[in-house]
Amino acid sequence: MNEKLTLTQEWDKTFPKSGKVDHSKVTFHNRYGITLAADLYVPKGASGKLPAIAVCGPFGAVKEQSSGLYAQTMAERGFLTMAFDPSFTGESGGAPRYMASPDINTEDFQAAVDYLSLRDDVDRSKIGIIGICGWGGLALNVAALDTRIKATVASTMYDMSRVNANGYFDAEDSEEARYAKRKALNAQRLTDYKNGEYALGGGVSDPMPEDAPFYFKDYFDYYKTPRGYHPRSLNSNGGWNVIGCMICSPYGRQGNKERQEGNGETCRSRGSRTTAADKRMSSEADAHTGSSATRWSTSINNREMDQPLQSRGGSRASR
Secondary structure, three states, X not given: OOOOOOOOOOOOOOOOOOOOEEEEEEEEEOOOOOEEEEEEEEEOOOOOOEEEEEEEOOOOOOOOOHHHHHHHHHHHOOOEEXXXXXXXXXXXXXXXXXXXXXXXXXXXXXXXXXXXXXXXXXXXXXXXXXXXXXXXXXXXXXXXXXXXXXXXXXXXXOOHHHHHHHOHHHOOXXXXXXXXXXXXXXXXXXXXXXXXXXXXXXXXXXXXXXXXXXXXXXXXXXXOOOOOOOOOOOOOOOOOEOOOOHHHOOHHHOOOEEEOOOOOOEEEOOHHHOOHXXXXXXXXXXXXXXXXXXXXXXXXXXXXXXOOOOOOOOOOOOO
């Protein structure tokens, strides 16, 4: 819990600094002993105890991107807010880097609530959370666990578990395809163990193929352009570890029966125990195992906005 972090002090966000809020860097720790880095935004001239919001996401982004903009915008509206980097990413601690864990990342959100609750300028009876994209599912998971949270927003475009298991538009909805993905991920585990390091899956493709779906082009327009690029962002650069999100995948939970290689036996899925995080937080694994739709991008779930909390009627309204 005393991990020393190196925090950038200059303003290095992908959005302009607001003159309506005061900004500072803070750290806090989770119950696994990992120290997390955060940007704190407080309304200028505020006094007394304020309602507070913790913000995180999208999956594979950093606090200098969408979550920071959400946090700053809500601070302009009178909330004390905090955007943080989850464990193993950005300026936060944790090793190995670029791994994901529904358990640890759920704890990250709860640790943020711990920190906010003990601040003298926060009304602990008025704490909310915002989860963007993949972190929308984690926000729901946290809200189900943490009675201190009084309001929850999940800004999530679609059911990522379904995309991860079945492919975009259910193009890969078969037991065979899901089994092949599991097999490839487990083969990658052996390669990583042998090499003594974890292979990166790659962030958003650059250049983006002309025939890529429009939503992949939207990812590129954010993560790979001055509008949203950040050097610490996984989605802007090398991406997650190939096996980094394996535990988040729903492959073993599709239907009641899945094959076991070698003896032709079947095993019963754990579908009855699927959590909110299982259902919502799975964004990368099929991108690393040959999915035809995800060859262009490993950030299949990130439809983040640089105009937060506004009505977005059409598919490109936020642009």
